[in-house]
Amino acid sequence: MLPADVVKRFEIREGERFRLADVDPGETLGLDIGKDEARDMLAAGVKRLDDLQERLYAEGRWSVLIMFQAMDAAGKDSAIEHVMSGINPQGCSVSAFKVPSLTELRHDFLWRTTCALPERGMIGIFNRSYYEEVLVVRVHNELLAKQGLPAKLVGDDIWKQRFESIRDFERHMARNGTVVLKFFLHLSRDEQRKRFLDRIDEPDKRWKFSLGDVAERQRWDDYMTAYEDAIRNTATEHAPWHVVPADNKWFTRLVVAAAIVKKLEELDPQYPKVDDTALAAMMEARKKLVEEDGGPPDGKKAKDGKGKDNKSGKDNKKG
Numbered sequence: 288m289l290p291a292d293v294v295k296r297f298e299i300r301e302g303e304r305f306r307l308a309d310v311d312p313g314e315t316l317g318l319d320i321g322k323d324e325a326r327d328m329l330a331a332g333v334k335r336l337d338d339l340q341e342r343l344y345a346e347g348r349w350s351v352l353i354m355f356q357a358m359d360a361a362g363k364d365s366a367i368e369h370v371m372s373g374i375n376p377q378g379c380s381v382s383a384f385k386v387p388s389l390t391e392l393r394h395d396f397l398w399r400t401t402c403a404l405p406e407r408g409m410i411g412i413f414n415r416s417y418y419e420e421v422l423v424v425r426v427h428n429e430l431l432a433k434q435g436l437p438a439k440l441v442g443d444d445i446w447k448q449r450f451e452s453i454r455d456f457e458r459h460m461a462r463n464g465t466v467v468l469k470f471f472l473h474l475s476r477d478e479q480r481k482r483f484l485d486r487i488d489e490p491d492k493r494w495k496f497s498l499g500d501v502a503e504r505q506r507w508d509d510y511m512t513a514y515e516d517a518i519r520n521t522a523t524e525h526a527p528w529h530v531v532p533a534d535n536k537w538f539t540r541l542v543v544a545a546a547i548v549k550k551l552e553e554l555d556p557q558y559p560k561v562d563d564t565a566l567a568a569m570m571e572a573r574k575k576l577v578e579e580d581g582g583p584p585d586g587k588k589a590k591d592g593k594g595k596d597n598k599s600g601k602d603n604k605k606g
């Protein structure tokens with residue numbers, strides 16, 4: 288697993304001075320490791336994540352919202368797949384946000400994502416998010432027209448207002464126990480070209496290719512400007528951005544895994560403690576279970592006190 292201080296290099300908590308040009312999409316911090324080693328490192332991170340997620344779920348207090356934004360072919364889907372691979376699916380939900388439906392367009396721009404926010408104890412992953420509202424919608428102004436807002440509310444400062452709404456909303460989430468982590472997988476234009484060619488050339492990858500993606504690529508610079516401005520305006524202490532180099536998928540996954548582990552370790556969720564009365568009742572139940580069959584199956588004794596009540600808290604919740 289990558290150490291926490293590596294994560295810090297890609298973490299933006301204060302957006303004002305952020306410049307996209309300062310992050311090299313090809314960065315690997317001089318780490319020159321083979322495929323196997325990268326896989327082992329990721330496996331260690333995933334295992335740690337699994338343990339932390341179980342405690343988050345058992346504790347049932349915090350929610351964790353993880354958002355992924357990126358240009359096409361930057362590896363959002365595969366980062367989600369690999370990083371979350373070891374996690375209990377019951378503690379996690381993934382929502383992908385595509386072109387909004389008519390119903391979604393008839394609500395405010397935070398509505399559809401709000402409905403998908405994770406419950407307490409859950410990790411919610413957003414594959415794209417309300418940030419599209421200041422990215423694709425900003426690059427393609429005609430999309431804003433489709434939203435049917437009252438004309439007098441759509442002025443030059445609409446993006447500034449949306450950033451403000453997003454900041455307010457993320458502060459609201461933070462105050463209500465939802466921890467927000469945002470990832471921008473930063474791909475170079477040249478690497479995107481290679482990956483598109485790969486998708487066209489390999490029959491099993493063709494389903495991923497869309498002609499529309501090539502059209503979006505023509506607006507690359509506009510997208511980068513929009514991303515930079517969005518990050519500058521919405522990177523905060525309680526909802527940091529992580530701008531993760533994305534030209535090497537193995538490196539992207541390691542950074543993403545380490546960033547999530549770092550945040551969960553800070554939260555340090557605990558298995559609920561069983562109080563003395565409940566523990567006494569539990570021991571009574573145990574005694575009966577043991578007696579049912581004439582004695583303990585393998586001579587096991589109940590652990591008194593601490594270790595045991597942890598375990599039972601978890602089992603209660605999951606059962």
Ligand code: AMP
Nearest residue numbers: 359384385386387415419420423424430
């Ligand atoms: P993909 O995630 O590659 O399958 O594509 C989903 C498409 O939906 C992307 O082109 C996004 O830009 C687009 N999309 C997502 N959210 C919005 C939105 N709020 N308004 C317009 N387009 C969106």
Ligand code: MG
Nearest residue numbers: 359360497500
């Ligand atoms: Mg796409």
